[in-house]
Amino acid sequence: MTEEAAPAPGIPVLTDAEIRKIGELLYRWTGMVFGENKRFFIERRVAERIKQTRVASTGAYIVMLGSHMEERAALINAFTINETYFYRExxxxxxxxxxxxxxxxxxxxxxxxxxxxxxxxxxxxxxxxxxxxxxxxxxxxxxxxxxxxxxxxxxxxxxxxxxxxxxxxxxxxxxxxxxxxxxxxxxxxxxxxxxxxxxxxxxxxxxxxxxxxxxxxxxxxxxxxxxxxxxxxxxxxxxxxxxxxxxxxxxxxxxxxxxxxxxxxxxxxxxxxxxxxxxxxxx
Incomplete structure (x- = not known):
């Protein structure tokens, strides 16, 4: 499935405002850019964090990120890309x-x-x-x-x-x-x-x-x-x-x-x- 495809069952559809907010937070914290073109990627990872934290909604999860440093780190970890191997380049x-x-x-x-x-x-x-x-x-x-x-x-x-x-x-x-x-x-x-x-x-x-x-x-x-x-x-x-x-x-x-x-x-x-x-x- 491509990143532009519809979310799988059980993955919440984020509003445009929620996509922008998650992208803004990640950019502020890491410098990495995640926008509308990464919607499916964002929705999958946010869904997993919502499941782990058991908060009621995406809005509540975004509020949580403001004060819970451990969860902020967990979200950042979910968005990093770890493609590497020994003797690369x-x-x-x-x-x-x-x-x-x-x-x-x-x-x-x-x-x-x-x-x-x-x-x-x-x-x-x-x-x-x-x-x-x-x-x-x-x-x-x-x-x-x-x-x-x-x-x-x-x-x-x-x-x-x-x-x-x-x-x-x-x-x-x-x-x-x-x-x-x-x-x-x-x-x-x-x-x-x-x-x-x-x-x-x-x-x-x-x-x-x-x-x-x-x-x-x-x-x-x-x-x-x-x-x-x-x-x-x-x-x-x-x-x-x-x-x-x-x-x-x-x-x-x-x-x-x-x-x-x-x-x-x-x-x-x-x-x-x-x-x-x-x-x-x-x-």
Whole structure:
């Protein structure tokens, strides 16, 4: 069924005003745009939250969102998209180990802190991929204090990331040797990433359009923000880009998704063409 199709039985039909209100709230909280063209998507997810909270109507549910922070987080979780897998856009991981980090550490001494941020990290595949890739491909990984942080607005996804269990689909692109080295044996069609790798990644909730939240994260040498800004409108993209810029150390690098372009959003970043990827840098 398409998003424009009629709701299934049991799914309430939201009024145009309710659709607009839910969209306005989600935009304010997350920067993501949900409008009339996403009606079926909105109605399905709001119906599930109404069922879980047992409120009497959509109007009552909207009122609830004004004061219940836990339910607000649950609604946001229901609307996030967690499409990811290990070694996604592998060319950027190659650029990280071959070009970006060697440039970053030119101004550091052995033992210095190198901070890498995966934002959004979804269920953890990206930050864990970074940890594994660097162990496999960056000879200087043990010479520096590498801190990898994974963040997402979806708290359910973060909990799954911390648990570290992954199905075969998430692991399909990883070489068998790498899977055997960094994952426990399969149980119930899932494998768990080994404890050493789980402990090498810190997971923290973060909202790229919230200035106070972003400021608390500190400064990073590399930020991967892939396939998030495509869900924003121009104003939210500009806000997010400003917060990402402020979260980078001078000279720090930003990696976007292959279909994204920071040049279309702001001129504050410098485009850098590497052998394996096009990335952006804070001057």
């Amino acid at each position: 592998e060319h950027q991981l190659a650029a990280l180990s071959q070009d970006i980090l060697p440039d970053i550490v030119r101004t550091k001494r052995p033992g210095d802190l190198v901070r890498i941020w995966s934002l959004p990290c979804s269920t953890g595949e990206e930050p864990y991929s970074i940890a594994i890739w660097l162990l496999e491909n960056w000879p200087l990984v043990d010479a520096y204090n590498v801190e990898i942080v994974g963040s997402d607005i979806d708290t359910d996804a973060l909990a799954r990331a911390e648990n570290g269990y992954f199905a075969a689909r998430s692991l399909a692109r990883m070489p068998e040797r790498v899977k055997d080295a960094y994952f426990e044996a399969e149980k119930g069609h899932r494998r768990r990433i080994i404890q050493d790798i789980r402990e090498s990644v810190q997971f923290v909730a973060a909202n790229v359009v919230d200035p106070a939240n972003m400021a608390r994260m500190g400064l990073f040498d590399v930020i991967l923000c892939r396939n998030l800004l495509i869900y924003f409108d121009d104003a939210a993209r500009l806000t997010a880009a400003g917060h990402i810029y402020d979260a980078l150390n001078p000279g720090g690098y930003l990696c976007l998704g292959h279909s994204e372009s920071m040049a279309r959003i702001t001129d504050r970043f410098t485009l850098v063409r590497l052998p394996d990827a096009i990335v952006y840098r804070r001057p």
